[in-house]
Amino acid sequence: MVGGQILFHGRDLLKLSREEMRRVRGRDIAMIFQDPLSALNPVLRIGYQVDEAMHAHDKVPRNQVAARSVHLLDTVRVPDASRRVRDYPHQFSGGMRQRAMIAMGLANRPELLIADEPTTALDVTVQAQILELLREMNRETGTSIILITHNLGVVAGLCSRVIVMYAGEIVEEGPIEQIFENPQHPYTWALLRSIPRIDFARHDRLRSIEGLPPDLIALPRGCKFHPRCPFRVERCLTDEPSLQTVKGGQRAACWVTMKRAYEEMGAADIIDTRPGAASGVHPPGFTLPPFGAADGGGPTGPSEVAAP
Amino acid sequence: MTSSVLPVSEPAATDAPLLRVIDVVKHFSAGVGATVKAVDGVSFDIRPGETVGLVGESGCGKSTLGRLITRLLPVTSGQILFDGVDLTALRGEHLRQQRKQLQIIFQDPFASLDPRMTIGDIIGEPLVNFGLAGRHEKDRRVQELLRVVGLNPYFNNRYPHEFSGGQRQRIGIARALALRPKLIVCDEPVSALDVSIQAQIVNLLEDLQAEFHLTYLFIAHDLSVVRHISDRVLVMYLGKLVEIAPSDVLYQSQQHPYTRALLSAIPVPDPRVESQRRLIHLSGEIPSPLHPPSGCRFHPRCPIAEAPGICSQVEPPMEQKAPGRFAACHFSDRVVTEVG
Numbered sequence: 001m002v003g004g005q006i007l008f009h010g011r012d013l014l015k016l017s018r019e020e021m022r023r024v025r026g027r028d029i030a031m032i033f034q035d036p037l038s039a040l041n042p043v044l045r046i047g048y049q050v051d052e053a054m055h056a057h058d059k060v061p062r063n064q065v066a067a068r069s070v071h072l073l074d075t076v077r078v079p080d081a082s083r084r085v086r087d088y089p090h091q092f093s094g095g096m097r098q099r100a101m102i103a104m105g106l107a108n109r110p111e112l113l114i115a116d117e118p119t120t121a122l123d124v125t126v127q128a129q130i131l132e133l134l135r136e137m138n139r140e141t142g143t144s145i146i147l148i149t150h151n152l153g154v155v156a157g158l159c160s161r162v163i164v165m166y167a168g169e170i171v172e173e174g175p176i177e178q179i180f181e182n183p184q185h186p187y188t189w190a191l192l193r194s195i196p197r198i199d200f201a202r203h204d205r206l207r208s209i210e211g212l213p214p215d216l217i218a219l220p221r222g223c224k225f226h227p228r229c230p231f232r233v234e235r236c237l238t239d240e241p242s243l244q245t246v247k248g249g250q251r252a253a254c255w256v257t258m259k260r261a262y263e264e265m266g267a268a269d270i271i272d273t274r275p276g277a278a279s280g281v282h283p284p285g286f287t288l289p290p291f292g293a294a295d296g297g298g299p300t301g302p303s304e305v306a307a308p
Numbered sequence: 309m310t311s312s313v314l315p316v317s318e319p320a321a322t323d324a325p326l327l328r329v330i331d332v333v334k335h336f337s338a339g340v341g342a343t344v345k346a347v348d349g350v351s352f353d354i355r356p357g358e359t360v361g362l363v364g365e366s367g368c369g370k371s372t373l374g375r376l377i378t379r380l381l382p383v384t385s386g387q388i389l390f391d392g393v394d395l396t397a398l399r400g401e402h403l404r405q406q407r408k409q410l411q412i413i414f415q416d417p418f419a420s421l422d423p424r425m426t427i428g429d430i431i432g433e434p435l436v437n438f439g440l441a442g443r444h445e446k447d448r449r450v451q452e453l454l455r456v457v458g459l460n461p462y463f464n465n466r467y468p469h470e471f472s473g474g475q476r477q478r479i480g481i482a483r484a485l486a487l488r489p490k491l492i493v494c495d496e497p498v499s500a501l502d503v504s505i506q507a508q509i510v511n512l513l514e515d516l517q518a519e520f521h522l523t524y525l526f527i528a529h530d531l532s533v534v535r536h537i538s539d540r541v542l543v544m545y546l547g548k549l550v551e552i553a554p555s556d557v558l559y560q561s562q563q564h565p566y567t568r569a570l571l572s573a574i575p576v577p578d579p580r581v582e583s584q585r586r587l588i589h590l591s592g593e594i595p596s597p598l599h600p601p602s603g604c605r606f607h608p609r610c611p612i613a614e615a616p617g618i619c620s621q622v623e624p625p626m627e628q629k630a631p632g633r634f635a636a637c638h639f640s641d642r643v644v645t646e647v648g
Contacts, residue, residue, distance in 0.1 A: 079592075093593050094366070123365040123529065128573035128587045150503050153532075153575025157582040176579045194507035196536035198559060198574045199581060205514070206536070208507035212472050 008112070027057040030105040034117035036097035040089040046073070046100050047085025053107040060108065072103040076133055095126035102133060109141060116148045131158055152195060156180060161249075164188045167214045167224040170243060174250030184252040184259065186229050190273065210274045223255065230270060230277040231261040237281070324392075325353035326523050327377065327491055332386035334372055344597050346372040348547035349386075351626065354491070359517065359524040361538030361555065363531050363570070365594060369547045374493045374527050378412045379403060390491070408438060411484035415496035417476035421468040427454070427479055428464030434486045453482040456519075458512060474505035481512065491523045498533060510537055531574055535559070540632075543567045546605045547597055549626060552634040563635030565610050565647045566590075572648055588648035604638065612639055612646050 006013040008029065013021065033039040041049060050069040054060040060068055066085075073081035076099040078092075089097055098118060105113055115134065119127035135158055137143050147158055155162050156176060163173040164185065172185040183189045193207035211228040214220055220227050226236040235255050243251040246259070256279075261267040265278040334347040347369045354360045364370045375381040377388055379395050388395045390410060398406055414420035421430055432450045435441040441449055451461035457478040468476060477497060484492050494513065498506040510533065516522060528534045534541060535555045543551040543566065551564040562568040572588040590609040595601055601608050603620040613619040618638050626636045637643065 095593065124531070124573040125365065125570065125590055128575075129589075131575070132587065151575065152503075152577035153582070156577050156579045157575045157585070180577065180579050191504060192577060194504055195577060196510075196532045197576055197578070198532040198535060198571065199576050199578075206507035206510055208511050209504040210508070212474065213502060213504065 023057070026053055026110075027059060027108045028110055029112045029114065030108070030110040031114040031116065032098075032101050032105045032118050034120050036094065036101045036121070037089065039101055040097060042089050044088070045085065046087050046089060046092065050085070050100065050104050050107055053104045057108050068107070069103070072107060073100065075106075076100070076103045077129070078103070095122055095129065098122060098126075098130055099133070102130070106137065106141075106143070110143060112144045112146065113137075114146045114148070117150070118147070119154065120149070120151070127154070134158060152180075152192065164191075167219060168216065169224060170253065171225065172250075172252040172254075173243070174247075178247060178250045182247070182250075182258075184246045184250065184257045185225075185254045186231050186256070186258060186261065187225050188252075189258050189261075189267075190230075207273050223253075226275075228275055230273050230275065231256045231258075231265055231267065231279055232276055232281050233279055234281055323355045323357075325389075326356045326358075326391060327354040327525075328387075328389040329353070329373075329377065330387040330389065332373070332376055332388060333384045334369070334376055334381065335384045338598060342598055345547050345600060346597060347376060348600070350544075350547075350549050352542055352549065352552060354523055354525060356490070356523055357517075357521055358540065359526055359538045361534035361541040362525060362527045362544060363529065363534050363541060364544035365529065365570075367594060367597065368544045369597070370527050370529075370544050371495055373544070374412065374495045374525065377525065378410055378493050379407065380412070408434075408487045409490045410493070411487065411489040411491075412493040412495060413477070413480050413484050413497045415499055417473050417480055417500060418468075420480055421476055423468050426465050426467060427471075430468070430479060431464075431482045431486055434483065438487065440487070449486070450482075453485055456485065456516070457482045458508075472505075473501050474508060477501060477509050478512065481509075481516070485516065485520065488520065489522070491525065493525045493527065495527045496529070497526075499528060499530065506533070513537065531570060543570065546594065546600055548605060548636065550606065550636050552626075554632055557633070561644050562647075563629045563633055563640040563643055564606075564637045565612055565643050566606050567635075568643055568647045569611075586648060604636070611648075612642055614638070 001014055008024065013024065016024065047066070047069050050072060051065050054065045054068065070082045070085055073085060078084055078096055078099055092100060119130050122130065131154060134145060138145055147155070149155060159176055161174065162176050162179050164171050164187065166187050172179065172183065172188045179188060180192065183192060190207060190209045194209055196206060209228055214224055214227070222238045223236040223241055226232045229236065233256055241253045241255050243253045245251050246257060258267060261278065267278065270278055330351050332347055332350050336344040336346055338344045350373060362370050362373065372381065376383050383396050386396065390406060393406060395403070395406060428447065428450045431453055432441070432446040435446050435449060447464065450464050454461045454463060459475060459478050468479070471479065497513070498509050501509060513524065514537065517524060526534060526537055535558060538555045541553055541555045541558055542549050543564065545566050551562065551567045553563065558567070559571060562571065569588040569590050572586065576582055576585065588611065592609050595608065603622055604613065604624050607613040607615045607619040610619065624636045624638045626634050629635050629640050
């Protein structure tokens with residue numbers, strides 16, 4: 001860590017010694033990972049691994065640990081938990097492994113649970129069960145959750161607040177209703193329009209975000225999103241915007257914001273999402289990326305086009 | 309099986325089907341006496357120019373089906389008629405010639421490109437294999453294909469590692485297009501890509517379809533993407549199709565309880581919709597294809613099954629329930645009102 005602070009109950013976690021941090025990790029702050037198969041030890045029984053989380057902190061009395069493991073697995077709906085604590089990870093399905101990992105995370109009743117793409121590797125029906133479990137936990141034990149995900153549907157279903165990151169920085173944050181209905185950063189706006197929705201009767205063409213996520217070794221100057229932004233202005237190429245409050249609780253790091261993009265740049269009608277399309281601002285030497293099949297009239301096969 | 313019971317979107321469709329899959333079965337041996345019934349009697353048609361989506365959860369057999377259609381795997385039984393020719397009966401040179409018409413795009417854009425070949429050789433290899441282009445002609449066609457998929461035509465001397473996931477998927481698409489196929493099987497083509505890139509590839513596939521009159525079988529587990537791109541959607545469960553429906557009516561009404569449960573589980577990126585959404589719970593896990601349940605395979609998890617009864621005893625046939633709508637369920641008329 002190069003700089004900054006991470007305050008947990010007012011205490012800077014970055015100033016803790018290794019041993020002090022060990023006592024916080026898994027006890028007050030727990031984490032669950034995307035891939036439960038590689039996060040579980042394949043040669044240890046599930047029950048042992050859940051027990052271990054509690055033995056490491058002695059928050060739960062030793063003689064109650066084994067019973068609590070069964071109870072935890074039961075809570076996360078591992079069927080026949082009292083027998084299956086003796087199973088190894090390979091005997092569990094993907095959804096059950098993820099549930100076992102959540103049981104480990106919950107073992108010491110943490111105040112904060114960091115869930116890193118907890119459902120990305122799972123089927124939608126299993127994902128729905130896991131999300132319901134997290135929602136219940138949050139409601140019943142008051143555990144705070146940081147959910148890290150790329151799935152905006154999952155965010156809409158589980159979270160109350162959302163932070164949108166791009167190229168290592170927060171570009172927008174706020175209450176979910178505001179972010180989903182009135183995003184102010186063009187990246188958030190574009191992301192929401194680039195995904196098809198199952199509940200929409202008819203789909204328009206998806207609004208793709210042109211270009212690629214930036215190379216973190218050679219980040220662009222100014223706003224990191226400007227090389228892909230249809231609404232960029234001159235200033236975006238040189239000056240980096242900071243997070244500014246746009247509306248109660250909602251902050252965005254953008255010189256333009258979607259309010260102005262709608263009022264002055266016709267964001268509502270924009271079809272061409274290529275960089276700089278709405279504002280006409282291109283950096284020196286910039287050429288529009290090839291647009292493939294869109295140009296050239298009529299149906300032509302590759303070999304026909306190749307002919308002179 | 310006669311053609312009249314095959315699920316086609318409109319019974320009166322004038323176009324002859326481009327692809328006709330008839331009662332296809334694929335069993336894998338799993339040790340002594342054990343058989344995994346990965347695909348167990350699947351029938352459907354695809355008409356020219358159509359995009360048909362194939363959805364289902366992990367292990368339901370959808371990728372296996374894609375590989376059977378492209379003859380990357382041999383079938384155990386059944387027929388695959390492509391343009392009237394039974395691919396399952398073809399061997400050697402006859403099969404090779406038919407394969408020109410039938411290409412596949414794979415899920416993993418990292419594993420599906422040879423890291424030691426240049427982009428030009430990867431895209432041009434099919435042309436060379438079929439003797440369709442000499443060296444000079446190959447370069448010209450490769451550059452044209454790169455332009456068509458939205459890449460710089462002068463990248464043909466570069467290697468796969470120099471490209472991002474989305475760019476590699478474009479390379480995979482260019483390779484599939486090289487022989488000007490009629491049908492492309494897209495096996496999870498956007499699942500491995502960043503969300504912001506998925507839309508680029510979906511749009512590209514739509515553009516290419518319009519330009520080259522392509523027909524797609526689009527296999528994915530993400531029903532939102534499948535429904536967006538497809539004209540019709542096939543829903544698969546444990547080696548069998550359970551429902552076939554036009555994609556624009558699928559979300560409103562379902563003829564099979566599994567389809568309804570699957571749809572109810574999909575999160576919608578809208579907090580207001582999400583606060584209203586009700587999940588339909590399925591009990592238990594997907595059974596092992598080693599020992600599929602008796603009768604309807606879905607009955608142990610089905611909220612409206614009559615079991616013990618007809619659902620655990622009689623396997624429901626795939627039947628037309630309404631114009632263009634097919635389902636394999638004894639109680640399809642009760643799905644919308646009683647499930648969830």
